[in-house]
Amino acid sequence: MYKDQTYSLSEVFGSYVFNDVIMRERLPKPTYKALKKTIEEGISLNPQVAEVVANAMKDWAIEKGATHYTHWFQPMTGITAEKHDSFISPTSDGKVIMEFSGKELIKGEPDASSFPSGGLRVTFEARGYTAWDCTSPAFVKDSTLYIPTAFCSYTGEVLDKKTPLLRSMETISKEALRVLSVFGNTTSTKVVTTVGAEQEYFLVDKETYLKRKDIVYTGRTLFGAKPPKGQEMEDHYFGTLKERISLFMKELDQELWKLGVSAKTKHNEVAPAQHEIAPIFTTTNIATDHNQIIMDTLKKIALRHGLVCLLHEKPFAGVNGSGKHNNWSLSTNDGQNLLDPGTTPHENAQFLVFLCAVIKAVDDYADLIRASAANPGNDHRLGANEAPPAIISVFLGDQLTDILEQIENGGAKSCKQGGELKIGVSTLPDLPKDTTDRNRTSPFAFTGNKFEFRMVPSSASIAGPNFVLNTIVAEVLGQIADRLEKAKDRDLEVQLILKEIVTNHKRVIFNGNNYSDEWVEEATKRGLPNIRSTVEATKTIIDEKNLQLFEKHGIFTKHELHSRYEIILEHYIKTINIEALTTIEIAKRQILPSVIEFTSLVANSINSIKSTGIDVDISAQSEILTEVSSLLADLKKNIVLLEKSVLDASNSNDDTYDKALIYKDNVFVKMSQLRSVADKLETIVDDKLWPFPTYGELLFNI
């Protein structure tokens, strides 16, 4: 029985992916070899080869039930886009044949005028093209062959999230190889960054969801009083899965396995109705595509079970929000994890160089890291009273911190584990790989053989955080390589570099509780930035030092970065604007009428009691009427204030940054003020009259 199951899983896994096994099976040997060379070494594909690949891909896809193909790309909206074309091609006798050419595989021309470009492209020359990214395999989903592609304008400007990611992977590979070569590595020809992204999400009942305009329009609740029970009992985390959820997860796994996504762990999260799924790590590019597939599949399968999957960072106030843990490491193409301490003095020295390169990069470019995790949803988490904080710091654990301290103090003192530590001469003590007491509050934690970046927004593409990480670490590795390549005594130079990095950047290392107020104070003393909002974080991407960084490594031109800055701010403005309009709509047309109905109910009760002429105590009714009426007036007043702030903001002639600030400091604030009055009313008004389902119903009715 057990055997049967494993057998069928291995049959199912990747069965809808045009992967290496299928390519080897279906492509003529020379074609396969040529394609492999393109995938592994980035050598451009010749048209004849593309023709053969396209034909084999089409035949395979048709066998899998595909009738269409699409160039699947990742515009700046953060989600994916696709335009489906069918394979059919008419013949002269009025029939059709199925066709798919090499040209169609390699290049597509979606009508791109409606994608955000931040002024890079004027609408009349809207055409952009998509180019096949053969490093991420094609797959069949919903009767369509999906071809992962990068998206550019005809003038070559980057319009998507994949292109900078691919460029950053090249850059970090180049710089890491330089460092490795100083350490005598002659076998590795490529270094890839690997990522495993844990995805958090909420599930709510679809019927209940449909009654909440706020979630429907904005992905989060804009109203809602705290239910009597929240997450305080901590009975949901890792709890047993309810049958409905468990059936959902089973189907989710199967669907993901078919698409070659190695969904591995699944469990309940801290908040009620919150869950997590994590795949096994893979190269950053594929991990990014897979995360998009995961988000998409979560939503699709949820609907099949009468559920709706919420990927928003903060669907419910007062309840834990959702994030993504971006586990990141570097690995050579011959399988060496460069953030794994290793066992020999030589490996240890190399490990410490890579470790310290990351530490320096994170300190030098904390602003960029922070910006890479910024979106309007995450503003409710980062910097609010919730995990993780907005201050970027690195958790290393006591042992590694101790080792770095020794390096700073000369490097030859005895370490905690006993013995002498001399870089390149002695070995590190065994570092615990997966200690249970490891810090869960750090935004950027070393977890044995990788870094876990825990600030990433749950709904966002992981491309941004990863091209930032790749680029900043590449920059520092490059600086280190410059020195090591010139050094006469390598070991001595390594020692000097490490010492320098520790001395200059230890301020970013913090092993304590990142949620505490003391840390905020301490971080200020250390001079670490604490950037609280998306608007402020976004400003940093156009700082001169950051423009130079991206330009130097060929990731973006200054012009492209400026356009991204505009796109992010415009997206922020639109998001808050939609939230504000939805708030007004619900307050005016749902809450106000219900509250008025309730007040007349109470008033009628007072009148009818009075009309009996019997002398009874009606102070309760009167008090309720007074309280509700005063809140009602307050609500009305707040609606007017919010309406005015939206009007002022949308009429403002300020530049995008200042306009975004108005939305943050005025519109958003007015929204919250209105909400707090409405939430108070929710706790007084008759349950039967409240116009939409409560937090309790949303969170506990599955």
Ligand code: ADP
């Ligand atoms: P936790 O919930 O304790 O953080 P999980 O086991 O849920 O840990 O997730 C760890 C993630 O890290 C998985 O996606 C795993 O594949 C990934 N991972 C493990 N090793 C590496 C590595 N070398 N590079 C990138 N990701 C890795």
Ligand code: MG
């Ligand atoms: Mg984690």
